[in-house]
Amino acid sequence: MKVSAPATIANFGPGFDVFGLCLDEPRDVIKVKESDEVMVEVEGFNVPEDPEKNVASISALALLKMLKAEMGFRMKIIKGIRPKSGLGSSGASALGGALALAKLLGVENRELIIKAALEGEKAASGSAHGDNIVPSLFGGFTILKSLSPLEVFKLDVSFKLVIVLPKVEVSTKRARAVLPRYVPLSDAVRNLALASALISALKEGDIEKAGKLLDDYLAIPYRKPLIPWFDNVRRAALESGAYGVSLSGSGPAMFALGEDLGDIGKAMVEAFENEGIGAEYFITKVGGGAKCSDV
Amino acid sequence: MKVSAPATIANFGPGFDVFGLCLDEPRDVIKVKESDEVMVEVEGFNVPEDPEKNVASISALALLKMLKAEMGFRMKIIKGIRPKSGLGSSGASALGGALALAKLLGVENRELIIKAALEGEKAASGSAHGDNIVPSLFGGFTILKSLSPLEVFKLDVSFKLVIVLPKVEVSTKRARAVLPRYVPLSDAVRNLALASALISALKEGDIEKAGKLLDDYLAIPYRKPLIPWFDNVRRAALESGAYGVSLSGSGPAMFALGEDLGDIGKAMVEAFENEGIGAEYFITKVGGGAKCSDV
Structure with missing residues (x-):
């Protein structure tokens, strides 16, 4: 198998x-x-x-x-x-x-x-x-x-995206340990609105709209000390035309949605390098899940 | 006008x-x-x-x-x-x-x-x-x-629902004053999941699925002292076949989704009456928003 x-x-x-x-x-x-x-x-x-x-x-x-x-x-x-x-x-x-x-x-x-x-x-x-x-x-x-x-x-969605993988590690354990047990109700509401709107945009297949809804107030702000390069890489992606950009899981990988994914990936790699961190990018698409076959 | x-x-x-x-x-x-x-x-x-x-x-x-x-x-x-x-x-x-x-x-x-x-x-x-x-x-x-x-x-949605209006008042000011400034991150995540799934269900026009996603952990639990009858009326709705039921705004009105909306409405009115509160129900549908005309 x-x-x-x-x-x-x-x-x-x-x-x-x-x-x-x-x-x-x-x-x-x-x-x-x-x-x-x-x-x-x-x-x-x-x-x-x-x-x-x-x-x-x-x-x-x-x-x-x-x-x-x-x-x-x-x-x-x-x-x-x-x-x-x-x-x-x-x-x-x-x-x-x-x-x-x-x-x-x-x-x-x-x-x-x-x-x-x-x-x-x-x-x-x-x-x-x-x-x-x-x-x-x-x-x-x-x-x-x-x-x-x-x-x-x-949701059955179909789009391409760019992933940037820097040569650093972020411990998932630590990324979870820095999260607070309580968050402002106003932040819970902001994320709820973003998440709901994102589902609506994805259901409509509007990737540009979806990209503009990738903000997060529940996890990433608390994780900033573990990903001090985040804001600069994010800015580089947006400045090179990304619809939106965020962290993949608790990082260090980041992803971006946009049109010219190669340009965006290059800009993000460069931003990592400006922080003294080697990085590579690759373009992939939404996948269909695990596949099984008899060997 | x-x-x-x-x-x-x-x-x-x-x-x-x-x-x-x-x-x-x-x-x-x-x-x-x-x-x-x-x-x-x-x-x-x-x-x-x-x-x-x-x-x-x-x-x-x-x-x-x-x-x-x-x-x-x-x-x-x-x-x-x-x-x-x-x-x-x-x-x-x-x-x-x-x-x-x-x-x-x-x-x-x-x-x-x-x-x-x-x-x-x-x-x-x-x-x-x-x-x-x-x-x-x-x-x-x-x-x-x-x-x-x-x-x-x-979201353009189309369905009927039943509204139950009890003869009590809930002050919006007070309903807002009882809310905490901070909520458990786990509750923020639960609401986010419910809200996102609800949007997905509504986009698919699946009202039964949507009805099963009407729980709330951010506001209603804190408002329970202002709506001591809520759980009993909710139970009556579910027992009479409602897909789901919740508070409208900060109440006192409640609404339910389901098939036999008349039966559900009657059961909810009866549950209010068991609490010593008069109530009425009416069935309506999703509306198209404010209309303007020259007088």
Whole structure:
């Protein structure tokens, strides 16, 4: 069984812990077959091969435990998503591991698969959040209302976007630790208005309008000390014609919507370099979610 | 000039201070003609006839001041929306007053009309909120992102709903005073998810799904002491088959979505009566916004 689980953008502007966008690229590919033992082999970006420490195998083992299935597996991970990039690297691996085992066992229950993947996500980032796992599974744009029971609203959207990936890391644990427990009611209202308007714009396929609604008052302001370059890179994107720009998840990756995505990407890379941070950009499009095939 | 300004439902479940729904009925009708003096005459529900205290004429005078127009007017108000009902009574009068004068003067600028109407709303409720004025002007379902500059996202929706109006009053000032300045981030996220999913459901015309998304964690929980009957009336609505039910604005009116709206209305009226509160229900539909005509 082979599963290809795509990278994702969590939060997507105003949708902290709720919105997720599935990307077409990059992807983690996870091949798995039944075995007497439990073994993990990794190609591509460096992640642990210890089955107790690898996010994909932790999720796979969690699924087996939930199903009370006693079996081993050999897992090969082609890790195409850079860890700690803000592109849902652990979420994709977690989903891929759980989904591969589920397919091997003929299990279709999405809620169960996500529940298992959350175990891997929790091990990687310290908290069991589904805002990368869910879009990586469903594809398109997702509104995560509830994990248990699983309530997801999916929007079929289609557009290209530019992703800029700097050579720095932002710890998801730390990015979560800096958030306050209470926020001003006025900020809650502002994000609610932005998020609602964004859904309306996306439903209408108006990407320019959607791009202008990517502000956030719930998470990014508190995370600024961890991403001191954010405002300058954002400004560079807007000045080069981006409709809008924001952080992908808790960063460091950023994304922008616009017309001339290459120009925008170059301007953002340059802005990172002005901060003394190497960066690269790539253009991708909204993806259709994890794909499974018999090897 | 004759303006008919409809009642509205502010908040509409999770959209505190952001969402508004325009109703087809009831309406305030405001007739106005140029005059040397400033005179207000009221029919229907009882509101002040003193031009300095009447919401519609305060808004009309505010518009004249903004336009530096020196003129008087005779205004006749047929007040069809019960004051302090939670159905945007002051918002409709405020909009009607400003809009009637604007039409008389050939002014089309919506932002200016709303700005003038906010003066009337402020006099009535103590704060200049636009979540009744905006849907009464635009019609349909509105997402109010910003008043200045005016940024409104309008959804063309079409459905019937039942409104239950109890014989109690809730002071908008007090309903606002009980709100906290800070709310849990987790509640902000829950409302954001509900509100976003609601927009998605409304865009799809799925009223059953929309009805199931009318919960609120930002305002109603804090307002419970002012609406001690809320939970019982809500339960009665759901038990009689409502898809969902919530408070209209800060109440006391409530509304419900569902199939058998008459049955739901009766059950809600009965629940109010069990609390010792008289109530009536009526069924209406989404309205198209304020209408203007030459008298």
